[in-house]
Amino acid sequence: MDVNVWWLAYPLLGAAVGFFAGLLGVGGGGIMVPMLTSLFLAQGFPQAQVMHLALGTSMAAIVLTSVSSLRAHHRHGAVRWDVVRLITPGILLGTFGGTFIASRVDTVPLAIFFSLFMAYVSAQMLLNIKPKPSRELPGPVGMSAAGLGIGGFSALVAIGGGSLSVPFMSWCNVKMQxxxxxxxxxxxxxxxxxxxxxxxxxxxxxxxxxxxxxxxYLPALVVVAATSMFFAPLGAKLAHRLPVATLKKVFAGVLVLLSAKMLHSLFG
Structure with a gap:
């Protein structure tokens, strides 16, 4: 296939990632990883490396979108910086360490793990699962341990951690906002x-x-990140006009289908 087709596919992917990030407040890894894996396979990249390239490229793209999201929430006074300070050392160590595990796992088992995790995320969205608040935030040691776990899982599936950190903080009686x-x-x-x-x-x-x-993979990173940052504000504006609860259920179904498509591409 002509190389120009990929320059069309990447901005379309970036538009979808940015739009859903703004609309539903979700990270783009659930969309980016399966789509990039399928695109990389179609471009003839070595199968042994495609999953690792998709995870690494998604993580790099999330850097830019997370800066934008952080600033927006900070302006609304919604960030508990005391929690951020306590959990960040564990987050950094867990995430960095998780990449060493991911890089040593073959593509197919890594893809299966990713798909199972996305099934869990989708179930959270479909069933609106929220843990009952039952305790206070732990001390520095407990927060570091939580950061290690959240960071490690986030590295293995290239997500910003929201599907783990939000339930954890809710469980510890932190207000949802x-x-x-x-x-x-x-x-x-x-x-x-x-x-x-x-x-x-x-x-x-x-x-x-x-x-x-x-x-x-730098071409995918640059194009996806640039277009996602452009479309995120559009999604955020529409969040107050569209039926977000219904869209979350549709999005959950999309995550499952994309993961299934990725597995089919790998096994096929």
Missing amino acids: NAIGTSAAIGLPIAIAGTVGYLVNGWGAPDMPPLTLGFI
Whole structure:
């Protein structure tokens, strides 16, 4: 297929990622990873590396979108910076360490793990699962342990951590508005640590396509990130006019279908 087709596919992907991020307040990894995996396979990239390239490229793209999201929530006073300070050391260590695990797992098992995690995220959305508040936030040691777990899982599936950190903070009696805003702030260290980790682990990997930096494919990163930042404000504006509860259910179905398509591409 002509190379110009991919320059069309990447901005369309970025538009979808940005729109849903603004509309539903979700990170783009659930869309980016399966779509990039399928696109990379179609471009003839080595199957052994496509999942790692998709994860690394998604993490790098999330850096820019997380900055925008953090600023918006901070302006509304929704970020609990005391929580951010306590959890960030564990987040950085867990995310960076998680990239070392991901880089040593073969593409197919990694894709299966990603798909199962997306099924969990989709179930959260479809059933509107929220843990009952039952306790206070733990101390520094407990917060570091929570950060390790959230960061590690986030690195393995290239997400900003919201599907884990929001339920954790809600369980610890943090108001939902603050849990969402604080999760947006936590997404930045997750994205930075994950990007550095995938860059380091992919450095010098064999049979990599041109224009890669570690496990980051630069053309996809630049185009997807640029278009997603443009479409995120549009999604945010429409969030107050469209039936978001219904759209979340549609989005959950889309995540499952994209993951299934990715698995079909790999096994096919």
